[in-house]
């Protein structure tokens with residue numbers, strides 16, 4: 001990824017308010033604990049802006065891989081940025097937690113906060129790490145700032161602070177501080193979102209923590225918003241919930257548009273021209289997936305329920321999403337004359353969205369489950385995510401589908417001789433397929449759940465094109 005003007009210089013040389021303040025402070029070593037999507041992207045970004053970064057992960061292989069400058073997952077531009085950060089010497093990975101903690105002035109906790117079975121948020125990874133850091137802090141003589149970057153319910157910062165204080169015997173606000181600093185990184189766009197954040201939100205309880213975080217983010221563009229910890233924690237949940245509400249709203253209107261012979265895409269385009277609404281996240285599709293929206297919305301609803309506050313809007317966004325995969329398969333079934341049993345469907349795109357190999361909560365899973373339930377045979381293809389999708393299959397299918405599910409190496413192989421195709425993910429590769437590839441479908445039928453292939457190509461291929469959110473005029 002090309003470096004934007006002014007990027008990549010040491011933080012202390014930066015102009016602007018945050019840079020000027022930072023110039024008066026001794027340089028910081030920023031520690032990143034947890035080298036997953038968020039941890040790797042943030043390590044790369046801190047190093048990019050000239051900070052000294054030390055990373056740590058409990059998994060040996062992850063430490064070794066990232067330490068060599070090798071990205072453990074695919075995201076555009078990440079491998080290049082990571083390798084240059086490691087080569088420049090600004091980013092290194094500690095071999096153990098002790099040396100990591102000793103070297104880091106600030107520790108960003110980028111650890112998983114998965115869903116429990118009731119939808120509530122599991123914060124035990126953070127709590128266990130807080131216990132371990134508390135032990136290390138007992139022997140430490142310097143002030144440390146622990147920053148919760150993981151998405152976690154309001155009140156988590158306070159909880160982590162209590163755990164560390166209890167374990168270390170040290171005083172919060174004096175010997176150490178805990179702050180919140182949510183991330184707004186979207187997969188498929190990790191590098192850009194990390195380097196050019198729309199805003200940097202921090203939740204701090206003392207002046208020193210805020211000053212330290214301003215220094216950690218010196219050189220980064222974007223407004224710096226300082227709030228109390230619970231408000232900062234709530235910003236993250238509200239942002240994801242509102243984005244997901246927009247997606248579910250577009251999906252809801254898509255169903256209506258199909259019925260009345262309209263097209264939800266130009267409709268939402270025009271709706272989004274109102275700057276109060278904005279065009280982003282109004283693209284109808286198979287529903288939202290990924291490791292964040294489904295988990296965070298459920299987490300928010302569960303947390304609010306504990307607080308005695310119902311959240312009907314967020315709940316509704318989840319409900320629409322739950323039924324959207326079935327709706328996509330309904331479109332395929334109706335277009336197939338009401339019968340999918342015995343028909344072979346090429347399911348194109350298994351990642352939860354394009355430009356990532358992540359399949360967590362991918363809508364391809366419920367779509368596949370629904371197709372199998374209706375008796376279809378399914379051929380699967382994805383340019384990046386096929387292996388991880390295959391690994392996740394036993395978790396979602398109660399019975400082994402046997403030969404009814406087959407993975408294909410190329411989209412052409414998936415299309416050749418199948419009855420119909422269903423496009424779940426908008427990979428560029430599918431949009432670039434020539435009419436001759438689509439012509440190979442026995443029933444000459446394509447269901448586009450992402451609005452990603454060109455209807456003109458379909459016309460040239462003599463294929464019937466059924467698009468989500470588009471009715472027959």
Ligand code: UGA
Pocket residue numbers: 151183184185186187188240243247280281282283284285286287288289290291292293296352353
């Ligand atoms: C999301 C947020 O966009 C990030 O700001 C946030 O930091 C991140 O969650 C997180 O909490 O860590 P991500 O899940 O990577 O990022 O991906 P999005 O681009 O937000 O997409 C989420 C889902 O919504 C995908 O399944 C996508 O296909 C779907 N979507 C998105 C639509 O169906 N229509 C749209 O118009 C936009």
